[in-house]
Amino acid sequence: MKRFAVLILFACLAAARVPAQELDPGKILKPPTDTWPTYNGDYTGRRYSPLTQINRENVGSLTLAWAFQTHGRSLESMPIEVNGIMYISAGNEIWAVDARNGHQIWHFARPGAPVGGGNKGVAMWKDRLYMTTPDAQLLCVDARTGKMIWQIQVDDPALKAFGGVAPLVIRDHIIIGTSGDTADLPGFLESVDPMDGKIEWRWDAMPKKDDAVAWNSWPHDTNVSTRGGGMTWITGTYDPQLNLLYWGTGNPHPVENSEARVGANLYTCTIVALNPDTGKLVWYFQSSPHDTHDWDTVMTPVLFDGTFKGKPRKMLAQANKNGLFFVLDRTNGKALISEAFVPANWVKGYDDRGQPIPDPDREPKPDGVLVTGGVGTNWQAPSYDPETGLFYVNSRETMGVFYLTMPGKSAEGWAGRDFFLGSKSMLKAIDVQTGKIRWTADTEGRGGQSGILTTAGHLVFTADMSQNLVALDASTGKVLWHMYPGGSLGTGPITYELDGRQYVVFLDDSVAYAFALPLSPAHEAVESRSSHAASNP
Amino acid sequence: MLVAGLIVAAVFLLKAQEAGAPPPGPGGRNPAAEAAHAAAAERGRALFKDNCSACHAEDATGGRGPDLIRSTLVRHDKSGDLVGPVVANGRIEKGMPAFTSLTSGQVGDIAAFLQAQITLFDLHTRFGPYPNDIPAERLATGTVEAGKAYFDSHCSSCHSPTGDLAGIAKKYNPPDLEVRFLYPSGAPTTAVVTLPSGEKFEGVLQLNDGFYVGIQGKDGWYHSWPAKSVKVEVHDPLAAHAALLEKYTNADMHNLFTYLETLK
Numbered sequence: 001m002k003r004f005a006v007l008i009l010f011a012c013l014a015a016a017r018v019p020a021q022e023l024d025p026g027k028i029l030k031p032p033t034d035t036w037p038t039y040n041g042d043y044t045g046r047r048y049s050p051l052t053q054i055n056r057e058n059v060g061s062l063t064l065a066w067a068f069q070t071h072g073r074s075l076e077s078m079p080i081e082v083n084g085i086m087y088i089s090a091g092n093e094i095w096a097v098d099a100r101n102g103h104q105i106w107h108f109a110r111p112g113a114p115v116g117g118g119n120k121g122v123a124m125w126k127d128r129l130y131m132t133t134p135d136a137q138l139l140c141v142d143a144r145t146g147k148m149i150w151q152i153q154v155d156d157p158a159l160k161a162f163g164g165v166a167p168l169v170i171r172d173h174i175i176i177g178t179s180g181d182t183a184d185l186p187g188f189l190e191s192v193d194p195m196d197g198k199i200e201w202r203w204d205a206m207p208k209k210d211d212a213v214a215w216n217s218w219p220h221d222t223n224v225s226t227r228g229g230g231m232t233w234i235t236g237t238y239d240p241q242l243n244l245l246y247w248g249t250g251n252p253h254p255v256e257n258s259e260a261r262v263g264a265n266l267y268t269c270t271i272v273a274l275n276p277d278t279g280k281l282v283w284y285f286q287s288s289p290h291d292t293h294d295w296d297t298v299m300t301p302v303l304f305d306g307t308f309k310g311k312p313r314k315m316l317a318q319a320n321k322n323g324l325f326f327v328l329d330r331t332n333g334k335a336l337i338s339e340a341f342v343p344a345n346w347v348k349g350y351d352d353r354g355q356p357i358p359d360p361d362r363e364p365k366p367d368g369v370l371v372t373g374g375v376g377t378n379w380q381a382p383s384y385d386p387e388t389g390l391f392y393v394n395s396r397e398t399m400g401v402f403y404l405t406m407p408g409k410s411a412e413g414w415a416g417r418d419f420f421l422g423s424k425s426m427l428k429a430i431d432v433q434t435g436k437i438r439w440t441a442d443t444e445g446r447g448g449q450s451g452i453l454t455t456a457g458h459l460v461f462t463a464d465m466s467q468n469l470v471a472l473d474a475s476t477g478k479v480l481w482h483m484y485p486g487g488s489l490g491t492g493p494i495t496y497e498l499d500g501r502q503y504v505v506f507l508d509d510s511v512a513y514a515f516a517l518p519l520s521p522a523h524e525a526v527e528s529r530s531s532h533a534a535s536n537p
Numbered sequence: 538m539l540v541a542g543l544i545v546a547a548v549f550l551l552k553a554q555e556a557g558a559p560p561p562g563p564g565g566r567n568p569a570a571e572a573a574h575a576a577a578a579e580r581g582r583a584l585f586k587d588n589c590s591a592c593h594a595e596d597a598t599g600g601r602g603p604d605l606i607r608s609t610l611v612r613h614d615k616s617g618d619l620v621g622p623v624v625a626n627g628r629i630e631k632g633m634p635a636f637t638s639l640t641s642g643q644v645g646d647i648a649a650f651l652q653a654q655i656t657l658f659d660l661h662t663r664f665g666p667y668p669n670d671i672p673a674e675r676l677a678t679g680t681v682e683a684g685k686a687y688f689d690s691h692c693s694s695c696h697s698p699t700g701d702l703a704g705i706a707k708k709y710n711p712p713d714l715e716v717r718f719l720y721p722s723g724a725p726t727t728a729v730v731t732l733p734s735g736e737k738f739e740g741v742l743q744l745n746d747g748f749y750v751g752i753q754g755k756d757g758w759y760h761s762w763p764a765k766s767v768k769v770e771v772h773d774p775l776a777a778h779a780a781l782l783e784k785y786t787n788a789d790m791h792n793l794f795t796y797l798e799t800l801k
Contacts, residue, residue, distance in 0.1 A: 367676050
């Protein structure tokens with residue numbers, strides 16, 4: 001019997017290793033199993049895997065399968081895994097790693113580029129990888145060899161623009177966003193041709209004259225509406241049936257100054273739905289109209305279908321940096337739920353579209369204003385589990401003091417200063433039918449926030465702020481497994497199954513850790529060291 | 538897993554986590570070069586005021602002429618290599634005359650001033666060093682009387698204006714003083730750990746993540762236990778500040794600052 005199992009396993013291994021290693025585009029359309037082919041695993045942004053080998057009954061016995069060292073490069077990227085190869089990125093570098101055992105296949109270091117800098121992850125199209133860099137270049141790299149094919153400048157570093165956002169591949173479009181938050185800098189999304197990087201379309205966060213709604217949401221007695229904000233620095237999501245691309249935009253400029261830009265300031269702090277073939281706006285929902293607190297709206301717009309108040313709905317949910325949780329009908333952007341998930345005193349009420357109405361008394365003032373709700377969460381990815389119907393988010397309750405340091409209409413760049421005092425950190429499980437919090441788990445500590453993964457094993461994987469990697473029961477929040485790896489989890493875990501073994505991978509500081517269940521006897525037989533290495537004649 | 542009192546450190550993490558800041562420039566600090574650059578920028582400020590401010594405004598944000606803080610050309614300039622030709626030749630078609638009397642050294646000083654202004658506008662408030670550029674008068678918008686009354690009813694059980702807080706306004710710059718009274722940091726949290734045997738250990742709490750408890754004991758040695766195996770009583774000396782933080786109104790904050798600022 002044992003021998004039979006081994007033979008079957010060998011057959012599976014052989015079958016799995018024969019096909020080409022390039023990405024089958026259909027993989028991104030399905031929930032992730034043997035691959036994790038894009039920033040969030042699939043287009044939905046749910047970060048939910050149907051894998052069940054590791055589950056709440058056995059997760060306590062999780063053990064280290066392998067680790068991969070970058071030898072000191074700080075990682076805040078989401079790895080991807082395609083056909084047994086994992087791609088891990090930082091700054092101007094990519095490592096291709098054997099996803100079964102952690103051995104390096106190749107290391108790409110962009111010629112002449114400095115070492116270091118943040119990166120959120122690579123995207124893959126067929127046999128090519130794409131990444132954006134600290135100096136705002138888009139690189140195209142051969143996934144087989146790690147050799148660079150081309151690079152193009154996508155934004156101006158002299159205006160303090162930088163890259164890092166993981167591109168999103170939609171059919172034959174590479175969709176890229178851009179980052180930067182010091183100088184006034186206009187945000188945009190671009191679609192480029194995967195072959196040569198040629199721009200196919202560009203969508204601008206700054207208003208155009210022929211778009212009256214957006215244009216009239218800014219003053220025009222100065223040039224402030226051309227100058228900036230609305231950066232697109234976290235990867236969006238996509239609905240192939242509706243053919244809509246969803247992306248969040250950052251804060252308006254000058255930051256924290258109200259007087260210089262009276263109005264809603266579209267399309268900053270907004271979830272936009274675009275046609276990915278043309279870049280045309282289909283609908284928008286502004287989660288922080290006239291933002292004066294640096295509430296970016298870049299947090300992942302998570303897509304799922306289901307029944308809402310008895311009606312089938314295509315939904316989009318976002319837990320925002322401004323402390324509010326939104327569920328929208330993603331066909332039209334209409335709000336189904338607008339509800340605070342941490343105390344948020346800057347909200348006066350909600351308008352008829354479910355958008356918050358900011359309280360002018362909580363705008364930054366020269367002598368300081370106390371504001372709650374700030375950095376209720378940040379860019380680290382949340383997760384949605386369709387089995388529990390819960391949306392999981394790492395949250396913080398803070399008290400901010402906001403000072404207006406550059407009043408008046410001529411303000412530019414950063415016109416205020418904020419301090420966040422006190423911080424209660426919790427993982428919250430939000431019921432998407434009501435917006436109410438079903439359970440919370442204390443995640444207090446001195447570290448940073450982490451992203452989340454859920455699986456059909458009824459598990460939530462993340463890290464607490466004391467830097468423990470944890471697995472929790474998805475229904476109750478009970479901690480079922482933990483591990484202290486000594487660093488901090490920059491993004492979120494990913495999972496995949498190869499040769500019948502499920503791995504959960506965490507990029508922690510400069511190391512990738514892959515955890516799995518202890519080897520089964522059949523695996524032991526296959527993976528034990530072969531005789532040529534062990535014998536000593 | 539709550540470890541209060543360690544939290545102000547999170548302030549900086551909140552900022553550090555934004556977007557993923559770009560990498561630092563090459564090389565470390567060079568105080569001599571920085572001082573020379575600052576001196577050049579100061580000379581440039583005077584030259585800019587005399588020659589350029591009529592159109593570009595004293596702070597270079599523009600007026601009749603373009604805003605130079607956001608100018609792509611100025612932002613790409615290195616020591617006057619791009620600004621210099623524009624100054625020397627003017628942009629006659631746009632109404633800017635040539636400034637032929639300025640020497641290349643003076644143009645370099647103006648370029649240094651413009652770079653300093655760009656840094657000021659970009660980093661005026663955020664990621665730069667903790668600046669002391671919020672004057673006390675700006676924050677002291679309450680009244681001393683109301684601040685003293687608040688102090689007497691909320692703070693005086695632990696603090697005294699003639700004791701531990703004597704001269705406090707001299708010790709901290711204005712925004713630091715305000716942030717510190719709102720939510721101070723630094724006073725260590727202590728804990729008493731009781732073992733199943735009844736033996737007690739007391740000391741500074743080092744670790745309390747829900748899985749382990751670690752303290753530096755009175756004997757100077759570090760001890761730790763699985764959290765479930767012991768009983769832990771945590772004492773956070775700043776707990777009263779944490780409780781007050783949720784209750785302050787903006788007026789309380791302004792009044793208290795106005796009062797504390799008198800303690801010089």
